[in-house]
Amino acid sequence: MKVLFVCTGNSCRSVLAEYYLKKRLQDLDIRDVEVGSAGTGTSDGMRASSNSVEVLKELGIDASSHRARIVTKIMLDSYDIVFGLTQAHVNDMMLMDPKAADKICALAEEDVPDPYGSARYEYKKVLELIKKAIEKNVLPAVL
DSSP: OEEEEEESSSSSHHHHHHHHHHHHHHHTTOOSOEEEEEESSOOTTOBOOHHHHHHHHTTTOOOTTOBOOBOOHHHHHHOSEEEESSHHHHHHHHHHOGGGGGGEEESSSSOOOOOTTSOHHHHHHHHHHHHHHIIIIIHHHHO
């Protein structure tokens, strides 16, 4: 199983989701799930935001080596399930690849707000929303 998280810049929300899910799967000793992330409006190779790296570090998760990737149709084809962090991300991906519509969905019922440029506590709030959505929507889909 291959899971992809997509936001805009692939420096905040999708990074938080990717690395949190990787840690949860490791804790559950699940090794047959590949997790990645990408952005709809990024440049390949950008680093994760420092606040994203720091809030993950507080959980014992190292995301310092993360490099952004722009989502492509080829990438969408290679994943089994794709979670957009907002409905706009879902819509963008469905326009990019209408044939992938059955495997693209929103991570949560409501859009996950973009903390980019905010204080660290905003990143923590966003991470909590992401954690809840992963526990409710992602883990059942991959287990």
